[in-house]
Amino acid sequence: MKLSELGLFFFKKLQQLNIMQKLTFLFLTIILFGSVVDAQKKQITIEDITKAGSFTAKRIDGLRSMNDGVHYTALEDGGTRIVKYSYKTGEAVEVVFDIENIKRNPDEVSKINGYEFSPDETKILVYNDVERIYRRSFLASYYVYDRKYRELIPLADEGKQQVPAFSPDSYKIAYVRNNNIYLKKLRFGTTSAITEDGEENKIINGIPDWVYEEEFGYNRAFEWSPDGEDLAYVKFDESGVKQFSFPLYKGAHPSREEFSLYPGQYEFKYPKAGEANSKVSVHVFNVKNRTTKTIDVGELDDFYVPRLRWSYHPDKLGILKMNRLQNQLELFIANPASGVANVLLTVREDKFITENVLDNIQFLPDGNHFVYVGQDDGFNHLYLYSMAGIQVRQLTSGEWDITDFYGFDADEEVFYFQAAKESPLKREVYSVDMKGEEMVRITPDEGFNSAHFSDNFRYFVNTVSSANEVPVVSVYEAEGDLVRVIEDNSDLAERLATYDVPHKEFFQFKTSEGILLNGYMIKPLDFDAQNRYPVLMSQYSGPNSQEVLDRYGVNWEQYLALNGYLVVSVDGRGTGARGEEFQKSTYKQLGRLESDDQIETARYLGGLSYVDASRIGIWGWSFGGYMSSICLSRSDLFKVGIAVAPVTNWRYYDTIYTERFMRKPQQNPNGYDDNSPINMAENLSGRLFLIHGSADDNVHFQNTMEYAEQLIQAGKQFDMFVYPNRNHSIYGGNTRYHLYTMMSQYLFDNL
Numbered sequence: 001m002k003l004s005e006l007g008l009f010f011f012k013k014l015q016q017l018n019i020m021q022k023l024t025f026l027f028l029t030i031i032l033f034g035s036v037v038d039a040q041k042k043q044i045t046i047e048d049i050t051k052a053g054s055f056t057a058k059r060i061d062g063l064r065s066m067n068d069g070v071h072y073t074a075l076e077d078g079g080t081r082i083v084k085y086s087y088k089t090g091e092a093v094e095v096v097f098d099i100e101n102i103k104r105n106p107d108e109v110s111k112i113n114g115y116e117f118s119p120d121e122t123k124i125l126v127y128n129d130v131e132r133i134y135r136r137s138f139l140a141s142y143y144v145y146d147r148k149y150r151e152l153i154p155l156a157d158e159g160k161q162q163v164p165a166f167s168p169d170s171y172k173i174a175y176v177r178n179n180n181i182y183l184k185k186l187r188f189g190t191t192s193a194i195t196e197d198g199e200e201n202k203i204i205n206g207i208p209d210w211v212y213e214e215e216f217g218y219n220r221a222f223e224w225s226p227d228g229e230d231l232a233y234v235k236f237d238e239s240g241v242k243q244f245s246f247p248l249y250k251g252a253h254p255s256r257e258e259f260s261l262y263p264g265q266y267e268f269k270y271p272k273a274g275e276a277n278s279k280v281s282v283h284v285f286n287v288k289n290r291t292t293k294t295i296d297v298g299e300l301d302d303f304y305v306p307r308l309r310w311s312y313h314p315d316k317l318g319i320l321k322m323n324r325l326q327n328q329l330e331l332f333i334a335n336p337a338s339g340v341a342n343v344l345l346t347v348r349e350d351k352f353i354t355e356n357v358l359d360n361i362q363f364l365p366d367g368n369h370f371v372y373v374g375q376d377d378g379f380n381h382l383y384l385y386s387m388a389g390i391q392v393r394q395l396t397s398g399e400w401d402i403t404d405f406y407g408f409d410a411d412e413e414v415f416y417f418q419a420a421k422e423s424p425l426k427r428e429v430y431s432v433d434m435k436g437e438e439m440v441r442i443t444p445d446e447g448f449n450s451a452h453f454s455d456n457f458r459y460f461v462n463t464v465s466s467a468n469e470v471p472v473v474s475v476y477e478a479e480g481d482l483v484r485v486i487e488d489n490s491d492l493a494e495r496l497a498t499y500d501v502p503h504k505e506f507f508q509f510k511t512s513e514g515i516l517l518n519g520y521m522i523k524p525l526d527f528d529a530q531n532r533y534p535v536l537m538s539q540y541s542g543p544n545s546q547e548v549l550d551r552y553g554v555n556w557e558q559y560l561a562l563n564g565y566l567v568v569s570v571d572g573r574g575t576g577a578r579g580e581e582f583q584k585s586t587y588k589q590l591g592r593l594e595s596d597d598q599i600e601t602a603r604y605l606g607g608l609s610y611v612d613a614s615r616i617g618i619w620g621w622s623f624g625g626y627m628s629s630i631c632l633s634r635s636d637l638f639k640v641g642i643a644v645a646p647v648t649n650w651r652y653y654d655t656i657y658t659e660r661f662m663r664k665p666q667q668n669p670n671g672y673d674d675n676s677p678i679n680m681a682e683n684l685s686g687r688l689f690l691i692h693g694s695a696d697d698n699v700h701f702q703n704t705m706e707y708a709e710q711l712i713q714a715g716k717q718f719d720m721f722v723y724p725n726r727n728h729s730i731y732g733g734n735t736r737y738h739l740y741t742m743m744s745q746y747l748f749d750n751l
Helices: 003-014 019-039 046-052 210-216 355-360 490-497 556-562 579-583 592-606 623-634 655-662 669-673 677-683 702-713 735-750
Strands: 071-076 081-086 092-098 114-117 123-132 138-146 151-154 162-166 172-177 180-185 190-193 203-205 222-224 230-237 243-248 264-269 279-286 291-295 303-310 317-323 328-334 341-348 361-363 369-374 381-386 391-394 402-409 414-419 428-433 439-441 448-453 459-466 469-477 482-487 504-510 516-522 533-538 566-571 611-621 640-644 687-693 719-723
Touching: 046 556, 046 735, 071 114, 092 123, 123 162, 138 162, 162 222, 172 222, 180 230, 210 303, 210 355, 210 655, 222 303, 230 303, 279 303, 303 355, 303 361, 317 341, 317 361, 341 369, 355 361, 355 369, 355 402, 361 402, 369 402, 381 402, 402 448, 414 448, 428 448, 469 490, 516 556, 516 592, 533 592, 556 566, 556 735, 566 592, 592 611, 592 623, 611 623, 611 735, 623 640, 623 677, 623 687, 640 735, 677 702, 687 702, 687 735, 702 719, 719 735
Parallel strands: 533 566, 533 611, 611 640, 640 687, 687 719
Antiparallel strands: 071 081, 081 092, 114 123, 123 138, 138 151, 162 172, 172 180, 180 190, 203 230, 222 230, 230 279, 243 264, 279 291, 303 317, 317 328, 328 341, 361 369, 369 381, 381 391, 402 414, 414 428, 428 439, 448 459, 459 469, 469 482, 504 516, 516 566
């Protein structure tokens, strides 16, 4: 019987009864009807979380603010149109790009993956046919679209390109191909090489090498001067960096027919902890004279240049330089004509400087100031400096962290930023004036807020969600007044209502050392405190990371809860948004305090009346896989551990990340060796499942293979699975479905 027919039956029956009978009948009907509705709710499947996108929230694809600050554009209809909207009304003002209504060369361009406007907005740089390289880098076919003539022409005739960027006058584009920088002059249609010495696995111009891209978080190492006359770039000499390689097989997604009989080999430069890095140098190319000047950034054999950033004046190039240990940061100001550079700011720390500082040093348009987000008082706060390098004032203060810096409204003299002020689990958006006297919260809703400001800071698009509420995307005025809701994800909310979805519950507990830790727990829907449940601890635990956040997400954890598990996540020492002391407490001993806290979590959970202390498991990916492995050797509290793509010895990992937290192995050998799962193999307890991709360019398969050998020699039984040709993310085709199905069955069988 359908629900509609069932309701009609109950209504007719109700008319035949007296008042007491009606009340009794209604009570029983509500119970029965509720049971019928609940019985018809769907169960979360692995396919839902890996393939169907059933729980993915809608967002604005390709959101770009226009120069006027009152309009924005979005990429729509599967990448075939760019539409211009009003921030205030939400009305579509103009279709600025329509693939079906332009002159295409070549004709086969049917959609685009992304776009950027020229500074004067007369042209649009679009791209498709993306070929991923590493986490942030990719090759693509780029095209220049002239809005006036509705013409689409290739940026270059030979091969794909990387990281093209318009000059400020909109008439030139610099881009990288085959490790060299090229200059395209749009007025004349000419292309010329700025560098000619680029060579694979030797010299790179204008794009970072592997380790810079991965650990300093960017993919372009050149910047135009504000007048468009100069192009500053970093050259990476990889000649002295040792080469790493791994085999490639035919596979199926994608299929590599050339390796059908004999496997291929991928080779690239990867500096492991303590080994040689690329030698870097900074250069400025003058477009008019076609001359290149090398900038002198001081005498230091081994250093990093993680960012170039022009001030608002073409004769002042900002260069960020860090020493190898990453506990000293210098901001140089260079004159591109003379090549002379002077230090404007020096920041020194006893331990290390966090990488998020790099994008939070910004020059102000007045030419007299710059701002810096640093931990001078133990928390991430905003500081105003003069161009003489003198601190003018601290703009924010308190025992909380700024987590993202959005920028400066020069007209109103107001700074905007995201912070974890109310709680490490939440995020709000704030403004503060240039005197540091008035700080205002401009996002009203609790949960996790993230903003995208218009070019003139008149509006911002805010996305807010909580652990048990879907994301809502809204437009606000800069003062915090709601203008309109763009996307409330009501379709997602309605779809979720048709599923059984266990909710997150947040909690805190103190360890035996008196450390207060934050966590969440997901319980089965039919949870009964009189029963005892198996537990899976889910964690990442890496430096400055956070898993315990009041933010939307429906994934494998809810699936496991529906299958009878308590799923728990706790952020231990070293994680973010709790100040410098908490974050940097793991310095020189990665793995020690983090595993202490996960073991303390297992002990705490085992003491709860509804937890089966004999059935506690732990899992994680990358740093989380490292943590799973180390916990099974440092404690017998865990019955099962799953380690996906784990680091098993920090000597195998890269220079920038590892040495930031551990120094060189030559300087800190015990820190490396005492906290390595490889050196704890003989102490392994519980059942361990190792999973890795054979083509992992980040955490090399070497980690798992060497660990497996030590486990074998120690006589320890374990399980292991290898995904052919898969990188650190282990995806492609049916891969994710296979992975989560396999891990689920492993838990069902062993936990």
